[in-house]
Amino acid sequence: MEAAKKQEALYEEKAAGSIGSAPAEAGRQGEIVIAGLGKVYASKKNRFEALAGIDLTIGANEFVTIVGPSGCGKSTLLRIVAGLDDLTEGSVRLDGDEVVGPGAERGMVFQGYTLFPWLTVRENIEYGPKLKGVSTLERRAISSHFLKVIRLEQFANAYPKQLSGGMKQRVAIARALANRPKVLLMDEPFGALDAQTKLEMQEMLLEVWEKEKTTVLFITHDIEEAIFLSRRVVVMGANPGRILKAFDVKLPAQRTQEVRELPAFLSLKRELGALLKH
Numbered sequence: 001m002e003a004a005k006k007q008e009a010l011y012e013e014k015a016a017g018s019i020g021s022a023p024a025e026a027g028r029q030g031e032i033v034i035a036g037l038g039k040v041y042a043s044k045k046n047r048f049e050a051l052a053g054i055d056l057t058i059g060a061n062e063f064v065t066i067v068g069p070s071g072c073g074k075s076t077l078l079r080i081v082a083g084l085d086d087l088t089e090g091s092v093r094l095d096g097d098e099v100v101g102p103g104a105e106r107g108m109v110f111q112g113y114t115l116f117p118w119l120t121v122r123e124n125i126e127y128g129p130k131l132k133g134v135s136t137l138e139r140r141a142i143s144s145h146f147l148k149v150i151r152l153e154q155f156a157n158a159y160p161k162q163l164s165g166g167m168k169q170r171v172a173i174a175r176a177l178a179n180r181p182k183v184l185l186m187d188e189p190f191g192a193l194d195a196q197t198k199l200e201m202q203e204m205l206l207e208v209w210e211k212e213k214t215t216v217l218f219i220t221h222d223i224e225e226a227i228f229l230s231r232r233v234v235v236m237g238a239n240p241g242r243i244l245k246a247f248d249v250k251l252p253a254q255r256t257q258e259v260r261e262l263p264a265f266l267s268l269k270r271e272l273g274a275l276l277k278h
């Protein structure tokens with residue numbers, strides 16, 4: 001677990017230093033094709049099939065959420081797409097290129113706050129571009145843009161410990177976006193937030209997604225969050241981790257809190273709830 005945390009904290013560093021990763025901004029597509037993916041965790045004594053036969057295509061600029069019971073392999077799948085874990089079978093491609101490790105064209109946001117405590121908010125956002133050798137002036141422009149996007153301009157010089165959980169996650173999103181990734185991979189980013197902050201963060205994320213035009217692959221335990229945010233909800237089952245069913249979310253493109261009352265929202269919530277009970 002500790003090792004995973006360390007990897008998460010250093011994701012940016014690995015991504016920025018990755019060899020052969022396409023310049024994140026080039027073309028800005030972001031289609032992910034997962035084909036026949038399998039993952040086995042094997043040690044001397046044990047062999048555990050965590051994922052089997054995963055086929056999933058996520059279109060460029062699509063917002064897809066994965067839900068599923070605890071332990072069904074959601075994080076494992078996301079970490080493989082991020083290049084933090086190896087797959088055992090099959091392939092993951094981003095715009096045709098096989099994923100073989102972390103890359104700047106994929107930004108990650110985790111549930112745990114992975115900001116650098118010794119850097120200010122602005123410096124955290126500029127971290128990836130700095131590693132890539134982006135000039136000071138350009139970095140300043142990037143961080144100013146994203147401070148505005150996440151509405152934290154007033155906190156540019158604050159340190160993470162001075163921020164609330166929601167604010168920290170906003171900075172984590174800005175930090176991931178500062179690399180101009182094609183894809184944003186989000187592992188329960190709002191899981192630790194209180195209910196009200198969570199709603200605000202969901203709205204902000206949709207705003208960001210519309211503005212920045214990235215593909216989003218998002219993991220959550222929260223069915224309502226999945227429906228509210230995404231254009232497609234993928235349900236996974238366990239033993240081995242696999243895709244049970246995918247649902248198109250037939251709601252207005254403009255998501256306001258009122259969509260939660262619509263019959264289409266409520267019936268999908270019921271359907272997903274029933275599927276996840278089994």
Ligand SMILES: Nc1ncnc2c1ncn2[C@@H]1O[C@H](COP(=O)(O)OP(=O)(O)OP(=O)(O)O)[C@@H](O)[C@H]1O
Nearest residue numbers: 041048050068069070071072073074075076077241
């Ligand atoms: N490094 C590892 N070695 C062995 N088994 C592992 C390892 N990492 C994860 N697993 C196992 O793989 C399975 C899937 O774990 P994963 O964390 O991907 O599930 P999840 O769906 O994200 O769970 P949760 O919703 O609780 O976060 C679990 O049974 C877990 O114990």
